Amino acid sequence: MEPWPGHWTPLGATYDVAATNFALWAPEAEQVEVCLFDDDGAETRLVLPNRTFDIWHGAVPGVRPGQRYGFRVHGPWDPATGRRFNPAKLLTDPYARAVDGALTAHPAVYGHVRPSMDEGGDHHVRDDRDSAPYVPKSVVVDRHPFDWRGDAPPRVPWSETVLYETHVRGFTMRHPGVPEELRGTYAGLAHPAALEYLTGLGITTVELLPVHQFVSEPDFLHRGSLNYWGYNTLAFFAPHNAYSSAGTRGEQVDEFKAMVRALHEAGLEVILDVVYNHTAEQGDGGPTLAYRGIANEAYYHVDPADRSRYLDYTGTGNTFRVAHPQVLGLVMDSLRYWVGEMHVDGFRFDLASALARSMHDVDMLGSFMTVIGQDPVLREVKLIAEPWDVGPGGYQVGEFPHLWTEWNDRYRDSVRDHWRGAAAGVRDLAFRLSGSSDLYADDRRRPYASINYVTAHDGFTMRDLVSYDRKHNEANGEENRDGTDNNRSWNHGVEGDPVPPDPALRELRLRQVKNMLTTMLLSTGVPMLLSGDEAGRTQRGNNNAYCQDNEISWIDWSLAAEHPELLEHVRRLLRFRRAHPVVRQRRFFEGVPVVEGGRKDIAWFAPSGAEMTETEWHDGSLRTLGMYLNGEGIRSRGVRGEPILDESFLLYVHAGADALDVRLPGRFWAASYEVVLDTASAAAEGRRHRAAGRVRLTGRSCLLLRVID
Known part of the structure; x- marks a missing residue:
């Protein structure tokens, strides 16, 4: 079988009826072979005959979709100069649309000598053992038309968005309505039972933990562990094959598309958590799986003082060099592919500061x-930054450009501190409740630049946040060294769940969860709910469950039956949020009347019933704050320029341990107030209170009142 000359573009494997064209960018390579594998693993190596610019290419007749392949790249082995070519290592195509198989922990997957998985070896000495039996294979995919059935993106405005961070396996593995054969898969997430739950909850946008093809770190595999979260990408165009129920020879592509189509039909957006800041090849002692063996110095930030080593701004051993034109091109091609071909609605960029590093x-x-x-496709989708990395100057909260939103860890910390009674007053909380103008207003961004969250995949669940003072990560196999110690949690006097159960403790913890969820879902900005928090999910104190593909991470849906009031509380809050634009502001509050002599758009009240004074704003002992939202003071307009009007509301957040009698604002602000929600008592709902009258706040509770004029 002699390859035809083929063409240098597009990169990757491109099938047509006569032949499949293979093209690989490898500027310093001396020779490139495409390696074809039959079903028994037998390998056929073919030298790509042509080189155009820095791209090696050739068309192989008779190669059809489903064919497994990889590349072997010949060139100098000289780690001291940053070159790590090793043709003994089978390399994944950076542009592979699908990947078959998984990584096996074996010393042969390393480009350097590693005598065994129990020994580190010397990363300067080349290893000549064949890695092909132990690494995943790229797959030729037929880009046939998919029946999208008229699919269109929901295009939920940012101000109306409610994010739901979840995991394909974690959400579906124990869901009683999802058939067993579909659990843990894209098809499982697209099942009517899953869709019914998501739409009934009231969220608008599903944010999926990584679904790009990833592998587990070899050392994890060797010790019997794995990478569950998926922040260890191998192929940026390929849907992760382990989440496919239909097959891994390209079937995963259509199954992913069908999932997106089903979610869209249900009115739900799909956002992908993407990891372009590093790859699965780890540091200088890591495996050679793709990029390191193709163009090491181009794909990675290497240390200029020792080019055999990497600059690590990500904590994973390497940093993808997105500032390089070819690497930037790969990332942009990948992003456009997921929008154009796979119909996703946006991206959350892991450690996004690393992507913005030009040089250092x-x-x-x-x-x-x-x-x-500038991209006409990508600037129209949702862009979310995790606005930090682990390198110098990496913390960039509030600094991303206008099109971007950001995970706001200042919001997380303020809310946690308030409800555990550790905040220095309420000043910072007021900023968070009203959209974090201190972070985003100065460069003319909008309140929805702030992604408001209290919990996320990394860290405690909401239930664990009120049940544990300390992490309990022993199951991870690292002697509890991994995971942060800065949890800002409070166990309320007992570590974990007591045996026998303590009803009073259970009620207090449940109320605290409701308090944090109420705070988050009534704050200006974009709320992000961690999946399972609405059902009382626990990881039993594990705050770093990255390697737990088991009951620790999978949502136990039976817990919803134990805490039905919690699930209904979240559903009710989301219905309220959807109905009331006053909590979905598109412009920052100004704290002044919209019309002369009228009420302010937002006002802050002390327990005395008077507006907060400068002294009270700096009172570190204050644990109670009233926020008045004026429904006639919404500063943004409708699509035709019409005023947006809503009811007005008064929210009290009281973190003090004891009950507190507060005086309600006087008749200028309302004639009376009606209880909408009380996290301490459902019986209080609907009660009327006169203006300037007193109302009792239960210790550690939220009270939401409707203004009656």
Whole structure:
């Protein structure tokens, strides 16, 4: 079988009836072989005959969709100069649309000598053992038309968005309505039982933990563990094959598309958590799986003082060099592919500061941010930054460009501190409740730049946040060293769930969960709910369950039956949020009347019933705050320029341990007030209170009142 000359573009494997074209960018390579594997694993190696610019290419007749393949790249082995070519290592195609198989922990997957998985070896000495039996294989995919059935993106405005962070396996593995054969798969998440739950909950947007093809770290596999979360990408165009119920020879592509189509038909957006800041090849002692063996110095930030080593701004051993034109091109091609071909609605960028590093410094005017902002496809989808990395100057909360929103860890910390009674007053909480103008208003961004969250995949669940003072990560096999110690949690006097159960403790913890959920879902900005928090999910104190593909991470849906009032509380809050634009502001509050002599758009009240004074704003002992939202003071307009009007509301957040009698604002602000929600007592709902009258706040509770004029 002699390859035809083929063409240098597009990169990757491109099938047509006569032949499949293979093209690989490898600027310093001396020779490139495409390696074809039959069903028994037998390998056929073919030298790509042509090189155009820095791309090696050739068309192989008779190669059809489903064919497994990889590349072997010949060139100098000289780690001291940053070159790590090793043709003994089978490499994944960076543009592979599908991947078959998984990584096996074996010393042969390393480009350098590693005598055994129990020994580190020398990363300067080349290893000549064949890695092909132990690594995943790229798959030729037929880009046939998919029946999208007229699919259109829901295009939920940011101000109306409610994010739901979840995991394909974690959400479906124990869901009683999902058939067993579909659990843990894209098809499981697209099942009517899953869709019914999501739409009934009231969220608008599903944010999926990584679904790009990833592998577990070899050392994890060797010790009997794995990478469950998926922040260890191998192939940026391929849907993770382990989440496919239909097969892994390209079937995963259509199954993923069918999932997106089903979610869209249900009115739900799909956002992907993407990991372009590093790859699965780890540090200089890591395996050679793709990029390291193709163009090491181009794909990675290497240490200029020792080019055999990497600059690690991600905590994983390497940092993807997105500032390089070819690497930037790969990332942009991948993003456009997931929007154009797979119909996703946006991305959450893991450790996004690392992507903005030009050379070494974070540069918001650099190539990545500039190209994203200019791209006619990508600038129209949702862009969420995790606005930090682990390198110098990496913390960039509040600094991303206008098109971007950001995970707001200041919001997380403020809310946690308030409800555990550790905040220095209520000043910072007021900023968080009203959209974090201190972070986003100065460069003319909007309140929805703030992704408001209290819990996420990394850290405690909401239930664990009120049940544990300390992490309990022993199951991870690292002697409880992994995971943060800065949890900002409070166990309320007992570590974990007591045996026998304590009804009073259970009630207090449940109320605290309701308090944090109420705070988050009534704050200005974009709320993000961690899946399972609405059902009382626990990880039994594990705050770093990255390697727990088991009951620790999978949602136990039976818990919803134990806490039906919690699930209904969340559903009710989301219905309220959807119905009331006053809690979904598109412009920042100004704290002044919209019309002369009228009420302020937002006002803050002390327990005395008077507006907060400067002294009270700086009172570190204050644990109670009233927030008045004026429904006639909404500063944004409707699509035709019409005023947006709503009811007005008064929210009290009281973190004090004891009950507190507060005086309600006087008749200028309302004639009376009606209880909408009380996290301490459902019986209080509907009660009327006169203006300037007193109302009792239960210790550690939220009270939401409707203004009656």
